[in-house]
Amino acid sequence: MASYSTSEFKGGLKIMLDGDPCAIIENEFVKPGKGQAFNRVKIRNLKTGRVIERTFKSGESVEAADVMDVDLQYLYNDGEFWHFMDTSSYEQQAASAEAVGDAVKWLKEQDMCEVTLWNGTPLAVTPPNFVMLTVTDTDPGVRGDTSGGGGKPATLETGAVVRVPLFIDIGETLKIDTRTGEYVGRAKE
Amino acid sequence: MEPHADWRPTASLEVLKLRAEILARIRTFFARLDVLEVDTPALSRAATTDPALSSFKTCYHGPGAVRDEPRYLHTSPEFPMKRLLAAGSGSIYQICKVFRDGESGTQHNPEFTLLEWYRTGFDHLDLMDEVQRLVTDVLADIMPIDSVQHWSYRDLFVEIAAIDPFTATAAELRTVLQSRFDVTAVGLSLDDGDAWLDLMMTHVIEPRLRSGLMFIRDYPASQAALARLRLCSPPVAARFEVYLNGIELANGFHELADAPEQRRRFEADLERRRDSGGEAVRMDENLLSALHAGLPNCAGVALGLDRLLMLASGSQRLQNVIAFPFETA
Numbered sequence: 408m409a410s411y412s413t414s415e416f417k418g419g420l421k422i423m424l425d426g427d428p429c430a431i432i433e434n435e436f437v438k439p440g441k442g443q444a445f446n447r448v449k450i451r452n453l454k455t456g457r458v459i460e461r462t463f464k465s466g467e468s469v470e471a472a473d474v475m476d477v478d479l480q481y482l483y484n485d486g487e488f489w490h491f492m493d494t495s496s497y498e499q500q501a502a503s504a505e506a507v508g509d510a511v512k513w514l515k516e517q518d519m520c521e522v523t524l525w526n527g528t529p530l531a532v533t534p535p536n537f538v539m540l541t542v543t544d545t546d547p548g549v550r551g552d553t554s555g556g557g558g559k560p561a562t563l564e565t566g567a568v569v570r571v572p573l574f575i576d577i578g579e580t581l582k583i584d585t586r587t588g589e590y591v592g593r594a595k596e
Numbered sequence: 597m598e599p600h601a602d603w604r605p606t607a608s609l610e611v612l613k614l615r616a617e618i619l620a621r622i623r624t625f626f627a628r629l630d631v632l633e634v635d636t637p638a639l640s641r642a643a644t645t646d647p648a649l650s651s652f653k654t655c656y657h658g659p660g661a662v663r664d665e666p667r668y669l670h671t672s673p674e675f676p677m678k679r680l681l682a683a684g685s686g687s688i689y690q691i692c693k694v695f696r697d698g699e700s701g702t703q704h705n706p707e708f709t710l711l712e713w714y715r716t717g718f719d720h721l722d723l724m725d726e727v728q729r730l731v732t733d734v735l736a737d738i739m740p741i742d743s744v745q746h747w748s749y750r751d752l753f754v755e756i757a758a759i760d761p762f763t764a765t766a767a768e769l770r771t772v773l774q775s776r777f778d779v780t781a782v783g784l785s786l787d788d789g790d791a792w793l794d795l796m797m798t799h800v801i802e803p804r805l806r807s808g809l810m811f812i813r814d815y816p817a818s819q820a821a822l823a824r825l826r827l828c829s830p831p832v833a834a835r836f837e838v839y840l841n842g843i844e845l846a847n848g849f850h851e852l853a854d855a856p857e858q859r860r861r862f863e864a865d866l867e868r869r870r871d872s873g874g875e876a877v878r879m880d881e882n883l884l885s886a887l888h889a890g891l892p893n894c895a896g897v898a899l900g901l902d903r904l905l906m907l908a909s910g911s912q913r914l915q916n917v918i919a920f921p922f923e924t925a
Contacts, residue, residue, distance in 0.1 A: 414698070436701025437798045440837075440847050440900075441821050442648050443791035444698065445781060445798060462799065464791070465698070467783035 409471040413446040413463050421453070421474040424461065428453045428472035428525045438465070453523060453530055456508070472525065479522045481514050489514065491522055491529070502529035510534045512567035513585045534585045539594045540564050541580045548576035561590075605919040611909050612919060614738070618905060619691065621734045622711060631687040631713060636676035638693065642880035643668035645865035646821060647872060650697040652706075668877065669695035672898050673712055674822065675883040678851070681714055681894060682886035689713035691901070702913045703843065705902065706922050714896040720823070720834045720850040723895035724811050727838055727846060731809060731904070739908050741840075743808030749815050749832075756801050762816055762830050766792045773800065790818050805842040812837045822858070823849035838899070840907050848897030855887035 411422060416434040423429070429450045438444035444465035451458050453474065463469070479491035479500060488501035489511070500522060506529045507514070513534035514520070521533040545561035561571040561581075569583055571590045580594040605612070626633065643651040651668040670676075673690050680688055694710045715723055724746075732741050753761040759772050769792040773779040779799045784791055793816070813836040817825055820833035834850035852858055862879040870876060905917040915921045 436699065436704055438648075438699060438704065439794050439797060440844060440898075441646065441819065442794035442797070443784075443788070444648075445795065447799070462779065462781045462795070464781055464783035464788070469782070 409473075410468040411471055412468050413465045416446055416448060416463075421472040422450075423470040423472045424450060424452075427455070428474050428530060430474070432458065436465070437462075453525065454505075456531075473527075474523060474525050474530065476521050476523050478519050481516060481518050481520050483516060484514075489532070491520065491532075494519075500524070500529050502532055506530055507532045510585075512565055513538050513540075513583070515540060515565060536584065536586055537591065538583050538585055539580050540567070540583055542571070542575060542577050545571065545575060545577055549573040602924050606915045606921055606924065607917050607919050611905070611911075611917050614909055615901075615905050615917065618734055618738075618901070618908065622689075622691065622730070625730055625733055626689050626713070629687070631689050631715070632685060634677065634680055634685065634688045634690050635692070636673045636680070636690065638670050638673075638695070639667045640670055640675070640880070641665065641667060641878060642675070642882070643875075643877035644671045645862045645869065645877060645879050646671075647865055647868045647874060650699075650875065651877065652695045652697050653875070671696050672710060674896070674898070675880045677712065677714060677896070678883055678891055679886040681716065682889050682891045687713070687715045687894075700922055702915070703903070705914050705918055707925075708914075708918075709901040710898050711901050712896065712898040714851070714894050716892045716894045718850075718895040719893075720813065720836050720848055720895045723848050723850075723897055724813070724836055724838075727848065727897055727899070728809060728811075731838075731840070731845075734904075735908055739910075741809050743806070745806070745808065745810045747810065747812050749812055752801060752812055753796065756804050757796060759796075761793050761796070769793065769796060772796075790816070793819075802839070802842055802844070805839055807841045810839040812839065820852075820861075821849065822852050822861075824852050824854075836897075838897075840904070843903055843907060844900075845903055845907075846897050846899035848895060850895045851891065853887060853891040853893070855884055858887055859884055 411420060416431055418431055418433060420431045421428060429452050431448055432451055433449040435447045437447050446463045446465055448461050448463065449458060450461055480494050482490040482492050488503060489507050491500045491502060510532040515538055518535055518538060522529050523531040540563040542561045543564050546559050558570045558572055560568050561575055562568050569588060569590050582591040582594050584591050649671045651671055653666050653668055655666050672694050673692055677688060677690060691711050693707050695707045697706065700706050728744055735741065750760060750762055753759055757772060766786040766789060773796060777800045781795050814832040815835045817831045817833055820835060823833040823835035825831045826834050836848050837844060838846035902914050902917055906914055909917055911917055
């Protein structure tokens, strides 16, 4: 089983902690001049997304997590699983609702997503930073209002609800920043 | 060859000028007190036995080489400076690079600049006063010291963590750390003894230290290192640490002059190193001979100059005050 010593700790390293795969966010070396050295580490649990702090006695080893990020194309949802495909090998992966998490509201068929695999199965899905989605429902557009002030909610084809300017109409395609969930603009034709 | 993107210094020219200014002020400070500047070897046959320190190891080839004899880069100039003291140098100071394997982070660089000085006829309390004078003097008009506090190791633990470090067991420390401060350490076992105190110190006490200069003294005898013991009850080490704005800056001792006791401590250190799988190093017989010949009553202190410069320049990272830190050395 691969393992890492505390001296190999750095941001991005994937390790197993309490049975869950985790990613190191920040590693701080702490040592009194005449005393025991420690690594104080900020860690993200890749299953829950929670960030915790943990201290290791320096020199300890921890098990490596077999975690890797791959770019896969989103295909479809069969009601239970979300299916993704490697566009060069055509190999498919099925992600559970837990793995898809909040990304579900941005998933559009054929978009490329970053899928985190743990021991070969999807653990988390990160949508593209920007997605183009069509408005399926919103109050009628207010012509001539381009101020962007105020705004109104709009439901998109994936079910996501975002705040859009008053002039947006049903059927328009919008560019959305998935990291903030904010409207960026109308999609360029 | 591709040019390296990171050939430039990580410290600004302004900070490098401040470094030069601080060095000049330190030399002026000691010149006025008639303390002699000395220069001792960085590369030694012997190494520190301290289990908490790890020496870089290398070897010499060429005329006079002894086959298979390692040489160690010093972790502090303490041993040869004590040989000078025993030979009658009187009070001395040194500014030099020291090297510690395994220590790298925002507050650590594996090679760093140490100011170490010894005052004959001083005990650790006298030397604490002098450290205060030096820091105040050197930082005058750069970073005024707004407060000076004195604490014993025990009172500080009682004040902040409500636990007596001299009587608490490792299990009790573990419970308090976990339940009151949400601190646990992967890999630390109940056999690790003083490491639990170190965990409390670094994770609970240090983050709560107030700004200004703080002296902590009377360490547990188990953390005496090269300090004399004061035979009160319980016995305490005549050792002090200096913190500036919550950052460990210096460590000082009323120096142990008892050669047989020093040898016992070296041997105990070497045994602990063996138990923890550390490098089996050679103890410094030259130091033991010097102590045997007679070390004058003295106190000594080592102060990290990069840390002082970091604090003086308002920085949070050593990399901002070292021209070429380890990563780009």
